[in-house]
Amino acid sequence: EIVMTQSPATLSVSPGEKAILSCRASQSVLTNLAWYQQKPGQSPRLLISRASTRAAGIPARFSGSGSETEFTLTISSLQSEDVAVYYCQQYHNRWTFGPGTKVELK
């Protein structure tokens, strides 16, 4: 099983500042990597697929990068509505999620 890890567990960022979230896979997943946003009481929402492709309707402040085992989600200018938990997910070999990064306002 491919194990996903995420860091940090919690990220405090001032409004308008940049947020950088990291995700690591225990083995190469090439670019078969997605990012999801989940707000309290809501279903997950797809942000990024194929490591760097924004899903339809996702604001340009969200960007993804990386390949193989190291990935990054960047929120270029944090907005209040971006407060949420963010999960990475590999789909190279079945599916596994990371434990999540909680983004909060400083």
Place this chain on the structure above:
Amino acid sequence: EIQLVESGGGLVRPGGSLRISCAISGFVVSDYYMSWVRQAPGKGLEWVSVIYTGGGTNYADSVRGRFTVSRDISKNTLYLQMDNPRPEDTAVYFCARSQGGGSMGDWGLGALVTVSS
């Protein structure tokens, strides 16, 4: 409009059985990989099972041999049969559609399943 609506959640005894459903509109259930993903209270997301376009299935090790995913094309509905559930299976169960073979672009609102005596 694409909609996925789960139903059938509730309280089930350990060792009992429960079937949850996901009614789909806006696309044909057999045209996409369809997964079940769960989230225990206050915890993260865990992939549970998938049914592929060809009808093959796959499961997380934690549920293999106890849970069965299936679909009814005539009803355009996805199912998860949960046999011999354990307290650690308590979670909100989401159905999700995979696009491009992997990422999950459409989700239901979830169904809460509580396993307790």
